[in-house]
Amino acid sequence: MNGYGGKILRIDLSVKKSATVPLPEDLAKDYLGARGVAARLLYDEIEPGIDPLGDKNKIIIASGPLSGVLVPASGKVTFASKSPATGGYGDSNMGGMVAAEMKYAGYDVIILEGTAAEPSLVIIDDDKIEFASAAKYWGKGAMIAEKMLKEDLGDDFQIVTIGPAGEKLVKFACVSHDFGRQAGRTGIGAVLGAKRVKAIAIRGSGSIPLADPDKVIAKGKEMYDACFTNPAAKEWQDYGTAGVTPWVNEIGSFPTKNFWTTYFEKHQALTGQVMRESIVVTDKACFGCPAPCGKYSHAQSDKYDVFVEGPEYETTALIGGNCEMPTIEDVAYGNYLCDELGLDTISGGGVVAFALECFEKGIIKKEEVDGRELKFGDIDSFKYLVEKIAAREGIGDLLAEGVRTAAARLGGGSERFAIHIKGLEWSGYEARYAPAMMLAYMTCDVGAHHNRAWAITHDVAVGREEIAGKAPKVIELQHIRPMFDMLGACRLLWVEIGFPLHHYPEILRVITGYDYSLEDLLKISEKVWNITRAFTIREYGRFDRKYDYPPARFYEEPIPTGPSKGHYIDMDGINALLDEYYELRGWDNNGIPTTAKLRELGLDFLIPDMEAARGK
Amino acid sequence: MQYTLQIVGHLREIIPAADGDITVDRPAPETVRQILGAAGINPDLVMTVLVDGERRNKEYTPPDGATITCLSALAGG
Numbered sequence: 001m002n003g004y005g006g007k008i009l010r011i012d013l014s015v016k017k018s019a020t021v022p023l024p025e026d027l028a029k030d031y032l033g034a035r036g037v038a039a040r041l042l043y044d045e046i047e048p049g050i051d052p053l054g055d056k057n058k059i060i061i062a063s064g065p066l067s068g069v070l071v072p073a074s075g076k077v078t079f080a081s082k083s084p085a086t087g088g089y090g091d092s093n094m095g096g097m098v099a100a101e102m103k104y105a106g107y108d109v110i111i112l113e114g115t116a117a118e119p120s121l122v123i124i125d126d127d128k129i130e131f132a133s134a135a136k137y138w139g140k141g142a143m144i145a146e147k148m149l150k151e152d153l154g155d156d157f158q159i160v161t162i163g164p165a166g167e168k169l170v171k172f173a174c175v176s177h178d179f180g181r182q183a184g185r186t187g188i189g190a191v192l193g194a195k196r197v198k199a200i201a202i203r204g205s206g207s208i209p210l211a212d213p214d215k216v217i218a219k220g221k222e223m224y225d226a227c228f229t230n231p232a233a234k235e236w237q238d239y240g241t242a243g244v245t246p247w248v249n250e251i252g253s254f255p256t257k258n259f260w261t262t263y264f265e266k267h268q269a270l271t272g273q274v275m276r277e278s279i280v281v282t283d284k285a286c287f288g289c290p291a292p293c294g295k296y297s298h299a300q301s302d303k304y305d306v307f308v309e310g311p312e313y314e315t316t317a318l319i320g321g322n323c324e325m326p327t328i329e330d331v332a333y334g335n336y337l338c339d340e341l342g343l344d345t346i347s348g349g350g351v352v353a354f355a356l357e358c359f360e361k362g363i364i365k366k367e368e369v370d371g372r373e374l375k376f377g378d379i380d381s382f383k384y385l386v387e388k389i390a391a392r393e394g395i396g397d398l399l400a401e402g403v404r405t406a407a408a409r410l411g412g413g414s415e416r417f418a419i420h421i422k423g424l425e426w427s428g429y430e431a432r433y434a435p436a437m438m439l440a441y442m443t444c445d446v447g448a449h450h451n452r453a454w455a456i457t458h459d460v461a462v463g464r465e466e467i468a469g470k471a472p473k474v475i476e477l478q479h480i481r482p483m484f485d486m487l488g489a490c491r492l493l494w495v496e497i498g499f500p501l502h503h504y505p506e507i508l509r510v511i512t513g514y515d516y517s518l519e520d521l522l523k524i525s526e527k528v529w530n531i532t533r534a535f536t537i538r539e540y541g542r543f544d545r546k547y548d549y550p551p552a553r554f555y556e557e558p559i560p561t562g563p564s565k566g567h568y569i570d571m572d573g574i575n576a577l578l579d580e581y582y583e584l585r586g587w588d589n590n591g592i593p594t595t596a597k598l599r600e601l602g603l604d605f606l607i608p609d610m611e612a613a614r615g616k
Numbered sequence: 617m618q619y620t621l622q623i624v625g626h627l628r629e630i631i632p633a634a635d636g637d638i639t640v641d642r643p644a645p646e647t648v649r650q651i652l653g654a655a656g657i658n659p660d661l662v663m664t665v666l667v668d669g670e671r672r673n674k675e676y677t678p679p680d681g682a683t684i685t686c687l688s689a690l691a692g693g
Contacts, residue, residue, distance in 0.1 A: 231624050241690065243663070243690065244663060244689055244690050248689075457630070457688065496625065
C-alpha cells in the first residue's frame with residue numbers, strides 16, 4: 001500500500017504478546033489514517049460503558065499517509081482512547097518524530113490493549129517487540145525518563161513517556177515526547193498509566209512505498225518553497241504560537257482569573273516578543289517542518305532555574321492569564337512543572353485557576369491546603385497545587401479528577417467556577433463575545449478544545465454581535481482542521497501562513513495513488529466527525545443538548561472588564577447557535593445524528609446505536 | 617502619502633481585494649490603524665503589522681511609500 005507502513009501492531013499488555021495484521025486497504029481509503037482510522041477502530045473495538053481507566057479500554061496510536069514523507073510539517077501522530085476526562089471520545093495529537101518512526105518500523109497503527117502486571121516499557125524495534133520493567137523509570141518526570149531511556153536504549157529510539165501524573169491516573173495527564181511535545185488533551189496519559197506503561201520506545205529502519213516518488217519529491221519541494229518564500233514565515237518562526245497573545249487581549253478574549261474576565265492587565269509581560277527577548281534559547285521543529293514554531297526556553301528566578309520547550313500560547317493563556325502569572329518566566333516555570341509531572345498545561349491551568357477561585361470564595365478552606373494562603377499570580381501556589389494533583393495528595397486527589405467532578409463533589413456553588421464542556425477544561429479563547437468560537441467549543445467532539453474549529457476571526461470579520469449564520473463556518477472549519485489530523489500533517493502552516501489547501505489532495509495523490517479531491521477529503525472528515533460524536537453519544541446514553549452547553553458563567557455573567565466588557569451570550573443565543581448547527585449537520589434537536597444523515601454518509605453501522613440513544 | 621498593504625495568510629480569504637497588494641493614498645500621515653480603516657479593513661483582524669519588514673504596532677505612523685505587511689491571527693499550542 002503506497003504511503004503506508006502497511007501494518008497494524010496489536011499489543012496485549014496483559015500477556016506481553018503482540019501480533020501484526022495488514023492495514024486493511026478499505027480502512028485506509030475510507031478514513032485515510034491517524035484520527036480517521038483511530039476513530040473508526042475505537043468505535044468498533046471499545047465495548048460501550050467500560051471504565052476508561054480499566055482493563056478493557058484501548059489506546060490507538062496512529063500515523064497518517066503523509067507521516068514520515070518529505071512533506072512540510074508531516075510529523076503528527078494521534079493518540080485516541082475512551083477519555084477519562086470526559087467519558088466520551090478522546091484523542092489528542094502531537095508533533096515530534098514518533099509518527100515518522102512508526103512508519104519506518106512498518107506500522108500505521110499501534111493498539112495497546114489490556115494491562116501490564118507491573119510498570120513496563122514497550123520497545124518496538126522494527127519487527128522486534130519487547131517488554132521490559134519500567135521500575136527504574138517509574139516515578140520519574142516525563143522528560144527525565146525520556147532522557148534516561150535515550151541513554152539506555154540509544155538516541156535513535158523515539159520515546160513516548162508519561163509523568164507521575166499519568167502513573168497516578170490524573171484525569172488530565174498527558175503523553176510526552178521529544179522533551180516538550182505533548183498529546184496533551186483528554187487524559188490519554190492516565191490511560192497509559194492505568195495500563196502501567198511508563199514509556200514506548202520506537203525505532204524503525206524501513207522506508208515508505210510511494211505511488212510516484214519523482215512527483216512526491218517535486219510536489220514536496222514545491223510545498224517547501226512555498227513555505228520558505230511566505231512573508232509570514234519569519235514572524236511565525238520568531239514567535240510561534242505565543243505571537244498571538246497581544247491580539248487575543250486586544251480583542252478581549254484572553255482567559256483571565258479563571259475566565260472571570262477576558263483581558264489581562266499584565267499581558268504585555270507575557271507576549272511572544274518578551275518571551276523571545278528574555279527566555280528563548282533556540283527554535284525547535286517537528287519532523288519535516290520548515291517553520292519551527294517550538295521555542296526552547298531558559299527560565300530563571302531566585303526560585304527556579306529550568307529549561308523548557310514553550311510556553312506555547314495555550315500555556316500562556318491558561319497558566320499566564322487564567323492564573324494571573326505576572327512574568328513570562330513564571331509561566332515558563334509553570335509549563336516546566338506540568339511537563340515534568342505529565343500534566344496537560346491547558347487543563348492544568350484551568351484546574352489550578354478553579355482551585356484558586358474556590359479558595360478565594362471560601363469553598364476550599366485553608367486547612368485543606370496545609371494552612372497555606374493560595375493566591376492568583378503566585379507561582380508558589382501554582383507549584384503547590386500541581387504537585388499535590390500529580391501526587392493525588394490531599395486536595396490534589398480531588399482536583400486530579402478535573403473541574404467537573406471536583407465541583408460536583410465540592411458543591412458550595414463551585415459549579416459556576418468549573419469552566420469546561422463535557423468534562424474537558426476550556427482552552428485559551430474566551431468566547432462570551434465570540435459566538436462562532438462559542439459554538440466551536442460547544443460542539444467540539446472532545447470537549448472544550450479550540451483546535452477543531454478556531455472560528456474567532458470569523459466572529460471579528462462578520463460581527464461579534466451576530467448569532468445567526470455562524471454555524472456554516474464552524475462546520476467548515478470542523479472538517480478542514482481534522483482533515484490535517486487524518487493525513488498526519490500539522491495544520492499550523494495553513495492556519496498561520498495561509499498555506500493553500502489544494503496542496504494536500506495533490507501530495508496525497510502522488511504518495512498513495514488515491515485520487516481524492518479536496519471535497520472528497522472534507523467529506524471523509526465529516527464522516528469522522530459523526531463517528532466521534534456517535535461514540536460520545538453511545539457512552540453517555542441519554543444524550544441531549546445540555547451536554548453541549550457552556551458553563552453558566554458564560555451565559556449569565558457579562559464580561560466585567562476590558563475591550564469586551566458587558567458582553568455575553570444568553571441562553572436564547574446559546575440555543576439559537578445550537579439549533580442552526582444541528583440542522584445544518586443533519587442532527588436532531590438533541591444533537592444526535594439522524595438516520596438519514598448517517599445513510600447519506602455511508603455510516604449505517606452507527607444507526608442502531610443512534611436510534612437507541614434517541615429512544616432513551 | 618501612499619502606502620502599499622500586503623495581506624498575508626487567512627486575511628486573504630476575509631478581504632477579497634487582498635489577492636494582490638493594495639495601494640492606499642492618504643492626504644496626510646496616518647497611523648497603521650487609520651490606514652487599515654481607510655482601506656476598509658477591520659484593524660482587529662490584523663494580528664501583526666510589519667512596516668518595511670519591521671514589527672510595529674497599529675498606532676505607528678509609517679513613512680510615505682511604506683509597505684505595510686498585515687499578518688492574520690493564528691491559533692495553536
